[in-house]
Amino acid sequence: MAHDQTHDDAPKRAQRDDKDGDYAIVGRSVLINRPRSELFAYWRDFTKLPTFMHAVESVAIGDGERSTWTIKAPAGQHVTLETELVDVIENEAIGWRSTEHSQIKTTGHVTFTDAPAGRGTIVTAEIAYEPPGGDVGRLIAKLFQAEPNIQARHELKRFKQLMEAGEVATGAYTNSTDGEV
Amino acid sequence: MRALTWHGTNDVRVDTHPDPEIINPRDAILKVTSTAICGSDLHLYDGVIPGMKSGDILGHEFMGEVVEVGPKSTLQKGQRVVVPFTISCGKCFFCEQQQYSACDNGNPVVNQDASEMLYGQPMGAAFGYSHLTGGYAGGQAEYVRVPFSDVGPIVIPDGMADDDVLFLSDILPTGWMAAENAQIQPGDTVAVWGAGPVGLFAVQSAVLMGAAQVIAIDHFPRRLELAQKFGAKIINFEETHVREALMEMTGGIGPDAVIDAVGMEAHGWVADNVLDVIKQKMAPGADRGHALRQALLAVRKGGRVSVPGVYGGMLDKWPLGAMMEKGIQIKGGQTHVQKYTADLLRRIQDGEIDTTFLISHRLSLEEAPEGYKNFHDKQNEWTKVVLKPGGVA
Ligand SMILES: NC(=O)c1ccc[n+]([C@@H]2O[C@H](COP(=O)([O-])OP(=O)(O)OC[C@H]3O[C@@H](n4cnc5c(N)ncnc54)[C@H](O)[C@@H]3O)[C@@H](O)[C@H]2O)c1
Ligand SMILES: [Zn+2]
Numbered sequence: 001m002a003h004d005q006t007h008d009d010a011p012k013r014a015q016r017d018d019k020d021g022d023y024a025i026v027g028r029s030v031l032i033n034r035p036r037s038e039l040f041a042y043w044r045d046f047t048k049l050p051t052f053m054h055a056v057e058s059v060a061i062g063d064g065e066r067s068t069w070t071i072k073a074p075a076g077q078h079v080t081l082e083t084e085l086v087d088v089i090e091n092e093a094i095g096w097r098s099t100e101h102s103q104i105k106t107t108g109h110v111t112f113t114d115a116p117a118g119r120g121t122i123v124t125a126e127i128a129y130e131p132p133g134g135d136v137g138r139l140i141a142k143l144f145q146a147e148p149n150i151q152a153r154h155e156l157k158r159f160k161q162l163m164e165a166g167e168v169a170t171g172a173y174t175n176s177t178d179g180e181v
Numbered sequence: 182m183r184a185l186t187w188h189g190t191n192d193v194r195v196d197t198h199p200d201p202e203i204i205n206p207r208d209a210i211l212k213v214t215s216t217a218i219c220g221s222d223l224h225l226y227d228g229v230i231p232g233m234k235s236g237d238i239l240g241h242e243f244m245g246e247v248v249e250v251g252p253k254s255t256l257q258k259g260q261r262v263v264v265p266f267t268i269s270c271g272k273c274f275f276c277e278q279q280q281y282s283a284c285d286n287g288n289p290v291v292n293q294d295a296s297e298m299l300y301g302q303p304m305g306a307a308f309g310y311s312h313l314t315g316g317y318a319g320g321q322a323e324y325v326r327v328p329f330s331d332v333g334p335i336v337i338p339d340g341m342a343d344d345d346v347l348f349l350s351d352i353l354p355t356g357w358m359a360a361e362n363a364q365i366q367p368g369d370t371v372a373v374w375g376a377g378p379v380g381l382f383a384v385q386s387a388v389l390m391g392a393a394q395v396i397a398i399d400h401f402p403r404r405l406e407l408a409q410k411f412g413a414k415i416i417n418f419e420e421t422h423v424r425e426a427l428m429e430m431t432g433g434i435g436p437d438a439v440i441d442a443v444g445m446e447a448h449g450w451v452a453d454n455v456l457d458v459i460k461q462k463m464a465p466g467a468d469r470g471h472a473l474r475q476a477l478l479a480v481r482k483g484g485r486v487s488v489p490g491v492y493g494g495m496l497d498k499w500p501l502g503a504m505m506e507k508g509i510q511i512k513g514g515q516t517h518v519q520k521y522t523a524d525l526l527r528r529i530q531d532g533e534i535d536t537t538f539l540i541s542h543r544l545s546l547e548e549a550p551e552g553y554k555n556f557h558d559k560q561n562e563w564t565k566v567v568l569k570p571g572g573v574a
C-alpha cells in the first residue's frame with residue numbers, strides 16, 4: 001500500500017520522520033514581541049547564550065569568529081564544542097557548525113522573521129546533531145532530563161522571557177532556592 | 182516568616198519559612214496586611230488540582246505595604262498595593278491584548294511543560310496555585326515576593342480600608358469578567374450557578390450591566406440571601422427543579438446567559454455528579470461538571486455560557502449536542518485581573534460596588550487552618566474569610 005509522500009508545509013522538525021541522514025533535528029519557533037534587529041543583536045553575541053541556554057556554562061570567543069562552548073552533560077561531565085559561524089545575515093539569520101575540535105557534531109541556525117500585523121518577530125531555531133552514542137545516547141540524555149528537544153524548547157522560551165520581560169521567570173522566593181518546577 | 186502551607190489533602194498548617202527576597206529586577210516585596218481564602222483554594226485543599234508539593238505556601242488574594250523594591254520596580258517603599266493573582270509581564274502579545282492570564286512570561290519555562298502537554302499551550306502564572314502555574318509562594322503569609330511589580334499591583338489611595346479593596350486581587354474582577362463574558366443585552370435574564378464569592382460578584386456585576394433579571398442558584402440559604410441584596414431572584418436547588426424553574430421564569434425560552442460560578446467540585450446528589458465524584462476520587466484530572474451541564478441545558482437557544490468556575494482536566498457526558506444544536510457561545514478563563522483593577526477601584530470609590538457585604542469572618546494568620554476548615558465545611562455561615570497577618574484589629 002505504498003503511496004507517494006505529500007510534501008506538506010510543515011517544517012522538518014514537525015514531521016514524523018525528523019531524521020536527516022545521521023542527524024536528528026530539533027527546533028522550535030517562538031513569537032517575540034520585539035523588533036528583529038534587537039533580537040538578532042542579542043543572539044549574535046554568543047557570550048550571552050548562557051543567559052538563556054542553561055546547559056551552556058560559558059562561551060568564549062576566539063580567533064576568526066570561532067567560539068568555544070562549554071556544555072554541561074549528564075553526570076557532572078562537560079562537553080566542549082568549538083563552532084564557526086556560517087550564513088550570518090544581518091537581522092535575519094545566524095548559523096553555526098561544530099569544527100573538528102568538537103566532541104559532538106552539530107549544526108544550528110536561528111532565523112528572525114517579521115510576524116504579521118506588527119506582532120513582533122518569529123524566532124525559529126533549528127539544531128541538527130549527531131546523537132551522542134546514537135539512539136542509546138539519546139535515551140540516556142532523556143533520562144537526565146537533557147533531551148535536546150526539550151532543552152531547545154526551554155532555551156527559546158527563556159530567550160523570549162528575557163527579551164520581552166527583561167528577566168527570566170522564577171518561582172523561587174529566596175536566592176538560594178531553585179525556581180523552575 | 183509565618184505562612185499558611187499546604188501539606189496534603191485537607192492538611193494546611195502555619196509554618197515558619199525564610200523571608201522572601203528580591204530575585205528579579207522587577208520584583209517587590211510586600212508585607213501582607215490582608216489576604217483572603219478563595220473557593221479556588223478549596224480545590225487545592227481538597228487535593229483535586231495536580232502539581233502541588235508539600236510545603237507550598239498558598240494564597241493568591243492579598244494586599245500589603247511595599248517594603249522592598251528591585252531596581253526595575255516602579256513602586257515605592259511604604260505604598261499600599263493590591264496585587265492581581267495573575268502574574269503577567271505586561272509586554273508580550275497576550276498582555277498587549279489585555280489577555281493577562283494567558284501571559285507566557287510569568288510561568289517558568291520548565292513549569293510550562295505539564296500544561297503545554299495537557300492543554301496544547303502552557304498556562305500563565307499565579308500566586309500560590311500549584312507548580313502548573315509557576316510554583317510561586319502565595320500571599321497567605323507575612324511577606325510575599327511580587328514579580329513584575331511595575332505593571333501588576335495597583336496603588337491604593339489613602340483612606341480606603343483594606344477590606345474595601347482587597348477583592349480587586351481576584352473575586353471582584355472575576356465576577357465582573359464573568360458578567361462581561363455573558364455579553365448582557367437589555368431585557369436579558371442571567372442565571373448564576375453558585376452564590377459563593379465569585380457568584381455573588383457576578384450577580385452584582387450583571388445587575389450593574391443592565392440585566393433585566395438575575396437569578397442566583399445555590400443550596401445555602403445564607404449565601405442566597407446575600408444575592409437577594411442586589412435584587413437577584415433565587416433558586417435553592419435542593420428544593421426546586423432548576424431547569425424547570427428557569428424555563429418558567431423566562432416565559433419558556435430559558436435564560437439568555439448563564440454563568441457557572443461553581444467549578445470542578447459541584448455539589449448535588451444526582452446521578453451525573455455522583456459518578457463524577459467517584460472518578461475524581463480515583464484519579465486527579467477528572468472534573469465534576471454537574472453545574473456546567475445543567476447550565477448548558479438551561480441556556481436558551483443562541484444563548485451565552487460564561488465559565489469563571491475552575492476546571493482543570495477532563496469531563497465526560499458533556500452535552501456536546503446541546504452546544505451545537507442550540508448554537509451556544511461559551512467563554513471562560515482565568516481572569517485578566519490587570520485589565521479591570523483601575524476601573525473597578527473607581528467604582529468602589531464612587532460607591533457603585535459593595536465589596537464588604539460577603540465577609541463573614543476576619544481571622545489572624547495563625548487561625549488560617551480553622552478558616553480553611555470552616556470555609557470548606559460550613560459554607561452557609563462562612564461566606565468569605567479574610568486573614569490579617571498583622572493581627573485582627
Ligand atoms: N476564573 C477565575 O479566574 C477564578 C477566580 C476565582 C475563583 N474561581 C473559581 O470560581 C469558583 C467559585 O469560587 P468561590 O470562591 O465562589 O467558591 P465557593 O466554593 O465559595 O462557592 C461555590 C458555590 O457553589 C455552590 N454550588 C455547588 N454546587 C452547586 C450546584 N450544583 N448548583 C449551584 N450551586 C452550587 C456552593 O454551594 C457554593 O456556594 C471556583 O471554582 C473557583 O475556583 C475562578
Ligand atoms: Zn481567588
Ligand SMILES: [Zn+2]
Nearest residue numbers: 270273276284
Ligand atoms: Zn505577558
